[in-house]
Amino acid sequence: MTFDEAHATFIRRHTEKRSGERRGRLERGHQHAEILFLRNVWWPLRGNFKDLHPEYEVLDWRRRPYFADFAWLPGYMKLIFEIKGYATHVRDMDRQKYCNELNRETFLHAMDFHVISFAYDDIEQRPDLCITLLRMVLSKYQPSHHPVSRAQLAEKEVIRLAIEQSRSLRPKDVERHFEIDHKTSVLMLKRMCAKGLLRPSYGGSRERIVRYELAREAIDYF
Template sequence: MEYEKAHEVWINSHMKRRSGERKGRLERGHQHGEELFVRYVWWPVVGSFAQLHPEYEVADWRGRSYFADFAWITGDLRLIIEIKGYGPHVRDMDRKRYCHELNRDTFLQAMGYRIISFAYDDVADRPELCITLLRMVMSRYHSIGESDGLASRDEREAMRLAYQMAQPLRPKDIETHLCLGHRTAVRLLQELCTKGYLTPIHSGNGVRVTKYGLGGKPMGEMIW
């Protein structure tokens, strides 16, 4: 499903299940920064809105309702994602609001949530950085399954390493991580390119492949 249609179905499905303030917050809250995030960061990484909840209501340490920008809830993992603009979260924040925000984040961590925040400016102007960071975070909580098209343990471990690293893979990285010979490591990387999980990066003269970056297959097509 293309992004526009998937986004429409996702928002409408949450609107139909909500009422009162929970519905109102979704109508008022899913605005420019949040839409930029799901379009240019979440969708390229995951390729699905399954188990992602916009304007997610939780209680803070005082028992008061708080609406997080997003919550991704799958299995035992509860991940809260916030998009924070400089104005409301830094420039216009007084000491009391600053204390409340820190107390709330600490309380939610104690309640079993994991919290990550992205600056609005990065989401708007540097989405590739946010993509890299989101991939690194999510790779800590996923295990690649047998039915995802990855035929061997080495392929699965290579992809796990690819998501954990903040830079393209080199054959040397695979050799060290999996204790493989150079030729075997190169063959493994080439096979992952053939399957669409990685893409080759050529050297400056365009002749030799020296590194391998993440391919176009989103995480949502794997069994994480």
């Protein structure tokens, strides 16, 4: 099934289930930016629209309806995806709208929704970046489709640790995080270097590796 066929079925199915303003909002709100996100980012990564809800209604703290661009509801997790254009969400936004948007995101977080925002310019011009970031987000909530060894799980955790620290890793960082000895941490880091996931950083004499930098290929490992 092509994207256009799957998308038409997806929207028709949700439209048939709705009435009143919820249906009207779907017909009015699901336009170019939202379709571009599905075409350029979601479809290449997922290949289906399972558990995805367009123009998803949530009541805010004032009991007023708010329609998110998309909600992904696979069961126990609740993710909201917003596509934000510069003009609408930055250039033309006044102070009150800005406050309301921040308050809404905080309220959604309190209601156990996780809000993920993508810039329209990235979706249009840099979809590969959006796909990589979305893959990282979704990988936290779904098991792999292939058997995963304990070594692979550990390597992904090392990558997450490096991303969180926003700096190069020392063997000591890995030792503390996994509660393992120094030799085991060094072997793990060197194995990841051999796979191209990390790059060694040498000391002044360049005789001894002192740190490990995250390689670009590591992001695609998820």
